[in-house]
């Protein structure tokens with residue numbers, strides 16, 4: 001049997017027409033590489049004697065390398081399929097070797113010298129260069145501290161010619177073009193240097209620690225195979241182990257790349273074993289969800305009896321994670337209920353509800369009393385409109401609160417961030433409790449009035465037998481704590497959390513209670529810049545101790561660097577604080593992909609804005625572009641605009657699909673609110689209605705307490721950032737009249 005390692009070159013795979021033949025070819029290779037139909041043949045005069053071609057069909061040949069380990073098994077490294085003559089020409093020059101400085105594997109399909117030869121056009125993804133440094137001034141030296149030609153070649157191991165050209169480049173686009181034509185790991189290194197990374201940071205993120213040692217009796221070829229297995233090697237070379245992986249890499253091509261090729265840093269966090277809770281931050285599109293999915297699988301494979309909970313803010317996002325997890329590995333055991341072995345994918349609130357509804361009446365009564373002060377069975381009915389319930393409580397309490405303290409947003413936040421997590425049940429406790437992190441200061445008299453409203457809220461909920469979702473989390477946490485005190489096990493061994501920035505204090509309290517403190521207990525992905533719901537939270541206050549186990553991802557896999565630059569412009573001048581009160585550092589946030597400049601356009605009226613939207617979407621739907629209609633996202637600030645744009649576009653002959661709940665099904669462009677678009681992505685995004693009064697939404701600011709105002713504004717700004725970063729390839733932003741002030745720095 002042969003071992004097949006897959007390292008596809010971007011020009012070497014084909015549209016659907018011969019996919020099944022490529023699959024058949026690789027499957028045969030797995031079984032027996034001597035089968036005559038495969039025609040595995042060396043190439044006369046090839047630079048690398050390891051190179052082979054194989055017959056896929058009459059017209060196409062695969063280019064492979066054959067490497068023997070000292071155990072004797074043949075290993076085939078499959079690099080792609082080309083028409084016969086081209087395949088031979090590629091095979092003659094292709095080389096697979098290890099880097100002499102750091103031992104990393106290098107697959108050279110189109111030698112750099114050829115790509116950079118005069119008259120050879122730049123790689124196709126690169127748009128017209130946009131100058132970013134004074135004409136003629138080399139860029140790299142000014143952005144990456146301490147860089148020099150010698151360090152690039154001798155410490156990092158970059159190809160001298162690539163390093164020289166990179167140092168001479170004067171624009172970011174030029175550097176990214178060089179990166180996209182370079183050997184895989186060298187390209188990753190160059191992108192990081194371009195974003196301001198230092199040589200030391202690149203060595204760390206690519207996990208380079210000198211060369212790979214060869215044990216006694218091992219050959220050069222063993223050394224090469226070992227190099228393919230390093231984290232940097234696995235970013236390009238994947239050992240095909242089963243049909244699922246083969247199908248993913250062949251049929252889904254680039255879309256499935258996340259399933260098999262992880263950046264060395266991503267892999268480090270997937271496989272890392274930690275003494276306690278770990279926090280992974282990173283800008284939009286850096287693959288945080290990808291890391292969580294792989295990590296869930298890794299933990300399940302490591303211990304099939306482990307109870308793994310993979311959870312996030314909403315059920316819709318949890319459903320998307322479940323779908324992706326199964327497409328990553330259809331053999332995974334998904335648990336169907338909390339506490340079962342395997343991976344349980346769930347929204348946080350559903351998990352908390354599950355704990356509540358499985359409790360015994362006595363335990364539930366005690367937990368409800370512990371959290372709300374009055375016992376009772378409240379497992380089945382939820383408060384549906386919290387804002388209304390709080391307004392009613394203000395009314396029925398008869399307390400003359402100042403306007404800003406009457407707002408449901410203030411009261412909900414106070415209840416969730418202060419009252420529930422501290423399990424406050426009496427006025428005295430509330431008068432004494434510390435309220436760190438709350439924007440609005442409260443004097444004693446004000447606290448007493450707020451407590452009266454809280455009491456009214458609780459009393460009417462008790463009469464109706466209702467609990468809100470924050471309370472469900474608080475009560476479930478109390479149930480889990482009670483059970484643990486009574487010597488029972490908690491319900492999970494590992495909890496993996498996505499979109500951590502949006503979870504409230506009560507949710508963190510529940511998640512903390514779900515798993516005992518210990519190795520690999522909680523693994524949290526978050527991005528402070530994408531906080532669009534809750535208040536700022538500090539994990540330490542809820543017993544989640546990260547103590548130095550926090551890292552940041554910075555390579556954006558989703559958006560082009562043009563879209564990224566635009567989106568970062570929306571956040572310009574803002575400071576963001578993460579779940580450990582650290583300021584977010586996005587200085588090395590980067591993308592290796594290139595595309596058109598985002599378009600921003602103000603129109604004089606709503607009719608004109610709709611006309612313009614219809615014109616742009618029709619262009620995108622042009623069959624010649626070959627875009628799937630559902631890969632177009634039309635994102636708006638609120639439901640009213642969503643209704644309006646849907647009708648307006650339909651009046652103009654464009655069928656779209658409004659997405660309100662769950663995932664979209666029809667094959668049409670999708671219209672949805674920016675909140676709903678969280679965690680999703682589209683090839684092209686049109687932001688409709690980025691007007692001055694919409695972003696920030698003027699109605700939100702109307703009754704907001706002064707102390708909460710700056711936080712509300714920041715969340716509104718983040719909302720536009722979230723919307724912009726949903727675009728993989730192209731972004732258009734439209735508005736009527738004056739555009740949002742948040743667009744001032746976005747170009």
Ligand SMILES: Nc1ncnc2c1ncn2[C@@H]1O[C@H](COP(=O)(O)OP(=O)(O)OP(=O)(O)O)[C@@H](O)[C@H]1O
Nearest residue numbers: 257258261262263284285286287288289290557679
């Ligand atoms: N190693 C990888 N190789 C190829 N594609 C990747 C890789 N990692 C992530 N991606 C792709 O990048 C995109 C963003 O990934 P993901 O959704 O995990 O990022 P995220 O950090 O969770 O984003 P957000 O915070 O915006 O939700 C996805 O299309 C994903 O498939």
